[in-house]
Amino acid sequence: MAKKSRRTTLYSSKGKKLYAVRDKGGRFKDIQQYSRAHAMDMRRTSKDEAAEGARKKPARKSARKTAKKTARKSTRKTARKTVKKATRKSAKKSARKTTRKAAKKSARKTTRKVARKSTRKTAKKTARKTARKSTRKSGARRRTAKKA
Numbered sequence: 031m032a033k034k035s036r037r038t039t040l041y042s043s044k045g046k047k048l049y050a051v052r053d054k055g056g057r058f059k060d061i062q063q064y065s066r067a068h069a070m071d072m073r074r075t076s077k078d079e080a081a082e083g084a085r086k087k088p089a090r091k092s093a094r095k096t097a098k099k100t101a102r103k104s105t106r107k108t109a110r111k112t113v114k115k116a117t118r119k120s121a122k123k124s125a126r127k128t129t130r131k132a133a134k135k136s137a138r139k140t141t142r143k144v145a146r147k148s149t150r151k152t153a154k155k156t157a158r159k160t161a162r163k164s165t166r167k168s169g170a171r172r173r174t175a176k177k178a
Contacts, residue, residue: 039064 037049040061047064075083 037067 037051040048040050042048049062049064049067050058051060051062053059
């Protein structure tokens with residue numbers, strides 16, 4: 031059986047913990063970040079663990095885990111759906127409000143314009159009438175003055 035390669039810990043210049051793997055001669059063969067190497071070690075199962083797992087297969091635990099996962103997924107889905115519905119409703123309400131406001135504003139503007147136009151027209155008419163009356167009166171005065 032070959033000698034197992036040992037890893038020694040070092041620190042990089044930036045302060046990260048490192049694993050240095052040496053070869054049989056003692057020279058550095060590979061240098062890895064501790065965090066990455068440790069994560070890989072945790073993902074792998076050793077031969078002893080695999081053999082032990084084959085002996086004791088906990089079927090109940092795996093069934094429980096799958097049940098829990100499906101329950102979590104379904105609750106997440108329902109939560110997402112309710113959030114989406116709520117956002118849609120609020121968006122619709124806000125859109126309605128903005129359209130109502132815009133409609134009211136435009137209605138106000140048009141009524142103001144119409145009111146201004148009508149007041150201008152009536153003012154012009156009254157001005158014309160008064161001008162006509164004054165010219166008629168002055169013409170009548172002249173006629174009476176000529177006769178006398």
